[in-house]
Amino acid sequence: MAKILIIDDSKTSRKILKNLLQAEGHEIVAEAQNGEEGIKKFEECRPDIVTMDITMPVMDGIEALRKIRNIDVHAKVVMVTAAGQANKMYEAVKYGASEFLAKPFEPEQISEIISRILED
Template identity: 45%
Template sequence: MARILIVDDSAISRIKLKDIFELDCHEIVGMAEDGLEGVEKFKALKPDLVTLDVTMPKMKGLDCLKEIMTLDQNANVVMISALGKGDTILEALNAGALNYITKPFEEKQVLKTIREALEEL
């Protein structure tokens, strides 16, 4: 299946996402705790898909998304955040995100969104 990079400052969210993706036979190639680390791991690992939190230390998720899209305009990124505001969602989608999942998330919701994003690969 897909090689996925998880970028989220919440250890609980990272572990929950990892478990969900592995149950669906995806490979977790890396995890990052902040946007700066996420960009570095994106460069090094070249994942098929990135899940990216919006609110993180060192580099915000939207800035990380823009940096990733600068590095690879065909990058596949799904934003995941507790911030379900319309303007944040719109900004992420306009910056290149394929979709947006709001926390707290459920396994079925995450898998549906990821499968839809992967169909575009």
């Protein structure tokens, strides 16, 4: 099972992801409310996987993704997007996002994505 960092400005989204991932047996090593805080948590915890919202205050997910990948080029980051953010998804791919998860999502989707990343 994986050590996971959840970065999302929505407390509800963090709680949903945390509950789903813990039910799958994963460990949530930290949570962050924005990209800047997320980078600090990434450096402290060195998680196996990061789930990160694209749209956040202070520092958005794209900028945080770039900085996390500068810290660890092998970092596995799942970008969580709202519908209609195709341009942001292309930008995230350019900076090394591992996978995408569109809101609203089904529990099976996050489970499948995490399994795929762990197999790589």
